[in-house]
Amino acid sequence: NAGVTQTPKFRILKIGQSMTLQCTQDMNHNYMYWYRQDPGMGLKLIYYSVGAGITDKGEVPNGYNVSRSTTEDFPLRLELAAPSQTSVYFCASSYSIGGGTGELFFGEGSRLTVL
Amino acid sequence: DQQVKQNSPSLSVQEGRISILNCDYTNSMFDYFLWYKKYPAEGPTFLISISSIKDKNEDGRFTVFLNKSAKHLSLHIVPSQPGDSAVYFCAASEGNFNKFYFGSGTKLNVKP
Numbered sequence: 001n002a003g004v005t006q007t008p009k010f011r012i013l014k015i016g017q018s019m020t021l022q023c024t025q026d027m028n029h030n031y032m033y034w035y036r037q038d039p040g041m042g043l044k045l046i047y048y049s050v051g052a053g054i055t056d057k058g059e060v061p062n063g064y065n066v067s068r069s070t071t072e073d074f075p076l077r078l079e080l081a082a083p084s085q086t087s088v089y090f091c092a093s094s095y096s097i098g099g100g101t102g103e104l105f106f107g108e109g110s111r112l113t114v115l
Numbered sequence: 116d117q118q119v120k121q122n123s124p125s126l127s128v129q130e131g132r133i134s135i136l137n138c139d140y141t142n143s144m145f146d147y148f149l150w151y152k153k154y155p156a157e158g159p160t161f162l163i164s165i166s167s168i169k170d171k172n173e174d175g176r177f178t179v180f181l182n183k184s185a186k187h188l189s190l191h192i193v194p195s196q197p198g199d200s201a202v203y204f205c206a207a208s209e210g211n212f213n214k215f216y217f218g219s220g221t222k223l224n225v226k227p
Contacts, residue, residue: 004158033215035217040124040219041219042117042119042121042204042216042217042218042219042220043159043204043206043217044217045214045215045216048214058214059214059216090158090159092158103149103161103164104149104151104159104161104215105161106151106158106159106160107158108156108157108158109156109157109158
């Protein structure tokens with residue numbers, strides 16, 4: 001099983017450029033999440049989705065957009081990259097409420113540098 | 116303001132000894148807690164969880180203890196092995212699995 005797959009693994013952007021981080025999962029999970037991890041900090045929730053067509057903001061949504069057109073895919077879009085968005089981004093998925101342990105299954109991460 | 120705190124950035128333990136990783140939280144509404152382990156260049160992987168209706172949960176060498184009155188949880192690893200060397204994150208949620216709040220992590224080094 002592939003689990004949660006993120007692409008690209010590394011990317012360097014110039015200030016003001018746009019890009020999309022791709023995330024796909026093959027576990028048929030309803031819930032999907034995007035987190036960012038800054039050096040020495042914990043993971044902070046950017047956006048999450050409870051199912052296709054439904055998304056909501058997390059702790060740090062500014063500068064990002066998401067969409068969820070299918071159960072499998074949850075792309076994260078950066079419209080105008082800024083140095084403050086330099087971080088490692090993790091996509092995750094989980095069972096819906098009432099199923100499993102609520103654990104998140106994470107992708108390997110995407111390291112983004114904005115110069 | 117961080118709602119979940121891991122105040123020890125690093126911990127070094129001899130192989131075979133006990134590792135104790137600590138985590139504090141401020142939100143009394145948190146009722147579900149998890150520990151994740153992360154190796155370099157990989158995503159975090161789930162280790163063990165505990166609900167607020169319990170004060171202990173055990174899984175093999177790993178035991179999580181929850182002290183609700185102190186808003187404190189700890190992860191015990193006995194015996195510690197070199198393969199346990201990783202960054203450990205605690206996470207908490209309140210009543211649903213939509214939002215997990217993570218601590219900043221503790222880097223465990225188990226020396227052979």
